[in-house]
Amino acid sequence: MDKKIAVLGTGANGSCIAADLTNAGLDVVLIDQWPAHVEAMRANGLHITLREGEIHADVRAHHLCELASMNQVFDVVFLLSKAYDTRWHAELIKPYLADDGFLIGVQNGMTAGTIADVVGASRTLGCVAELSSYCFTPAEIKRNTAPERTWFGLGSFDPSTEGREVEVAAVLEHAGTVDFVDDILAAKFMKLVVNSMTLGTMAMVGGDLADEQPVAMRELMMRLGHESLAVGEALGHPVVPLFGLELEDLGASDELLQKFIDKLNRDIGPKRGANTTLQDHLKGRLSEVDGINGLIVEESVKRGMSAPANAAMVEVTRRIHSGELEPDPANLRLAMELAG
Amino acid sequence: MGPRIAILGTGANGSVFASDLILAGHDVTCIEQWPEHVEKIRADGITIDIEEEGTVVTQVDNMLHLCDVATLTEPFDIVFLLLKAYDTRWGCELIKPHVADDGVVVGVQNGMTFDDIIDIMGADRSIGSVIEVSSTMLEPGFVERQSPHARSWFGVGTDDGEVTPRLLEVADLMRHVGEVEVVYDIRSAKWMKLVINAVELVPSAVLDMSIPGASQVPQMRELMIRAGNEAIDAGLAAGHEIVPIFGLDDIDRARPHQYVITLLEKLMDDFVLETTRSTVLQDWIRGRHSEVNEIHGPVVAALPTGAAPVNEAMIKLAMEIERGERDRGRSNLEVLLAELAPESV
Numbered sequence: 001m002d003k004k005i006a007v008l009g010t011g012a013n014g015s016c017i018a019a020d021l022t023n024a025g026l027d028v029v030l031i032d033q034w035p036a037h038v039e040a041m042r043a044n045g046l047h048i049t050l051r052e053g054e055i056h057a058d059v060r061a062h063h064l065c066e067l068a069s070m071n072q073v074f075d076v077v078f079l080l081s082k083a084y085d086t087r088w089h090a091e092l093i094k095p096y097l098a099d100d101g102f103l104i105g106v107q108n109g110m111t112a113g114t115i116a117d118v119v120g121a122s123r124t125l126g127c128v129a130e131l132s133s134y135c136f137t138p139a140e141i142k143r144n145t146a147p148e149r150t151w152f153g154l155g156s157f158d159p160s161t162e163g164r165e166v167e168v169a170a171v172l173e174h175a176g177t178v179d180f181v182d183d184i185l186a187a188k189f190m191k192l193v194v195n196s197m198t199l200g201t202m203a204m205v206g207g208d209l210a211d212e213q214p215v216a217m218r219e220l221m222m223r224l225g226h227e228s229l230a231v232g233e234a235l236g237h238p239v240v241p242l243f244g245l246e247l248e249d250l251g252a253s254d255e256l257l258q259k260f261i262d263k264l265n266r267d268i269g270p271k272r273g274a275n276t277t278l279q280d281h282l283k284g285r286l287s288e289v290d291g292i293n294g295l296i297v298e299e300s301v302k303r304g305m306s307a308p309a310n311a312a313m314v315e316v317t318r319r320i321h322s323g324e325l326e327p328d329p330a331n332l333r334l335a336m337e338l339a340g
Numbered sequence: 341m342g343p344r345i346a347i348l349g350t351g352a353n354g355s356v357f358a359s360d361l362i363l364a365g366h367d368v369t370c371i372e373q374w375p376e377h378v379e380k381i382r383a384d385g386i387t388i389d390i391e392e393e394g395t396v397v398t399q400v401d402n403m404l405h406l407c408d409v410a411t412l413t414e415p416f417d418i419v420f421l422l423l424k425a426y427d428t429r430w431g432c433e434l435i436k437p438h439v440a441d442d443g444v445v446v447g448v449q450n451g452m453t454f455d456d457i458i459d460i461m462g463a464d465r466s467i468g469s470v471i472e473v474s475s476t477m478l479e480p481g482f483v484e485r486q487s488p489h490a491r492s493w494f495g496v497g498t499d500d501g502e503v504t505p506r507l508l509e510v511a512d513l514m515r516h517v518g519e520v521e522v523v524y525d526i527r528s529a530k531w532m533k534l535v536i537n538a539v540e541l542v543p544s545a546v547l548d549m550s551i552p553g554a555s556q557v558p559q560m561r562e563l564m565i566r567a568g569n570e571a572i573d574a575g576l577a578a579g580h581e582i583v584p585i586f587g588l589d590d591i592d593r594a595r596p597h598q599y600v601i602t603l604l605e606k607l608m609d610d611f612v613l614e615t616t617r618s619t620v621l622q623d624w625i626r627g628r629h630s631e632v633n634e635i636h637g638p639v640v641a642a643l644p645t646g647a648a649p650v651n652e653a654m655i656k657l658a659m660e661i662e663r664g665e666r667d668r669g670r671s672n673l674e675v676l677l678a679e680l681a682p683e684s685v
Contacts, residue, residue, distance in 0.1 A: 033405070033406045033407040034405075034407045035375030035378075035379075035405055035407070038375075039375075063373075063375055064373055064406060065373035065374050065375070065406075068424075068426075068427075068623075068628045068629040069626070069627040069628045069629065071629075071662065071663065071664070082410070084410075084437065085410075085434075087433040088430040088431075088432075088433035088434040089430070091429040091430035091433050092427075092430040095426065280410075283411075284411045285410040285411055286410045286411075321413060322413050323413070
């Protein structure tokens with residue numbers, strides 16, 4: 001394969017994918033906005049620790065500001081920035097994307113439409129990822145989901161790309177299992193439902209998503225999930241399976257929400273460290289909660305529905321980002337009060 | 341309390357802005373994509389050698405890498421965007437979540453970027469600007485400013501020409517950097533700047549010469565003026581008016597080609613030094629993509645096919661240089677002359 005590949009946004013998950021593709025012998029460059037991380041990757045390569053062992057990759061890492069001197073056109077770009085950085089990253093890479101190339105958001109949130117808006121629907125596919133990792137030290141990544149427990153759903157949402165999913169799958173399968181998904185936007189929404197239950201909640205209490213949660217936390221999660229599912233239904237997104245589950249596995253809504261969480265717990269495993277939102281809180285960075293729980297609130301308001309639990313998550317998360325609150329188990333009670 | 345100001349793009353001209361606004365006591369946050377430059381400024385401030393004025397060192401309290409933007413919690417009232425024209429759209433998308441509802445982004449750039457800014461920010465939150473400041477970044481944290489305050493000029497204006505309180509506030513802030521005029525047709529004013537850019541930037545860079553140096557080579561001067569004539573014809577074809585910039589007040593709107601010569605002479609007299617290298621040449625020296633498409637592209641697009649041969653030739657030659665297929669140098673004049681038939685008048 002002689003495709004020119006870029007991974008744009010090589011935080012924790014981007015680094016995991018980039019390392020696997022590099023070690024598979026593909027032509028991959030990494031482009032990232034964190035200078036110290038780029039420097040460390042250049043000096044020592046990427047060092048990824050899994051429960052099952054370690055991965056080292058001698059990667060070709062570049063800082064964003066070097067794009068203007070790279071004189072490169074890419075065939076496949078995987079975008080792993082935060083969801084809220086999607087639009088500017090898409091604009092940034094657009095001049096360097098081949099006419100028949102792909103820019104694919106391997107992200108949480110409903111970013112596929114945003115990407116299509118910038119680079120055109122014929123140059124993107126939808127992607128859902130189940131990949132868990134974290135990074136607090138430049139070039140040092142902890143990966144919870146080994147490649148055999150990493151899952152990607154990939155699919156077209158525009159007729160112009162139908163049949164070309166295999167081109168991208170042939171690349172991405174080096175980092176995990178790739179399933180083709182018929183209704184990829186529904187799948188991305190279903191992932192957003194799961195994210196709306198797990199990311200902000202576990203981050204605000206500063207803890208792990210473990211099998212056993214306090215009753216109040218389980219209750220909050222289920223309320224979040226039901227509000228999100230209701231919005232999905234209003235948007236016309238059918239319930240679809242994720243993470244390699246089958247539709248017949250899912251059952252009624254309470255059951256399906258719990259099944260997703262159980263499957264996540266199994267795949268990611270115990271002692272996983274901070275989730276993506278808690279990592280943001282600890283680094284003082286904006287989290288994706290506005291694009292996840294915030295999106296549910298926004299779509300609810302538009303439709304005259306209500307989503308008080310999601311609104312509570314947005315508010316608690318805002319207070320943490322502004323410095324009014326720290327991640328703490330006591331925030332669960334606050335969120336329940338705000339949710340009414 | 342004064343406005344919260346961001347300088348997005350703290351390169352040569354961005355550093356000049358940052359320094360002047362900080363020294364005037366404003367609340368300024370600088371955001372920059374070149375890591376070494378950020379680190380140097382954090383450690384030692386911005387050092388600017390100003391022609392006729394001397395060296396100024398400015399400490400910058402809020403100097404951010406791009407990746408630090410996600411840690412911001414307070415919105416900005418005024419963002420001065422001093423990125424390359426081709427970086428306009430992503431710059432706006434990056435900063436948009438951090439601009440107050442009644443805040444503005446001011447595009448202090450070459451090129452017809454104003455409508456890209458409006459497309460992203462909305463007309464009410466966009467201000468266009470014409471900039472004439474010559475400066476060069478010599479190394480991280482160190483800038484040479486060749487046009488001192490008295491010989492730096494800006495035009496600023498809104499989408500519909502309305503003079504809003506925010507526009508006047510922006511104009512007052514920019515008066516710390518140079519002379520500022522409020523203009524009522526900012527797109528036409530920006531096109532006039534595009535005309536002089538088509539004359540000076542790429543033509544001097546392909547010869548690897550300073551701007552005055554290239555304009556003193558007789559056959560080159562002729563080509564530069566032809567590039568400007570094409571550009572002003574293109575502006576008229578695109579519906580723009582001939583408007584004064586650079587503080588000129590007595591221009592003959594009936595003779596657009598004469599105005600090209602007036603602009604070139606004003607540029608040489610007031611704004612550049614004998615050694616001033618164009619921003620395009622500075623990009624090439626650093627191995628970076630230049631604004632060639634944003635300068636000559638709109639000129640070619642606004643005229644019928646084949647009606648802008650000099651601008652087309654500049655794009656072709658510049659792209660060959662950027663792809664590494666050709667060196668810059670005096671010999672490129674022969675290449676251009678061979679390619680371009682003499683002007684048929």
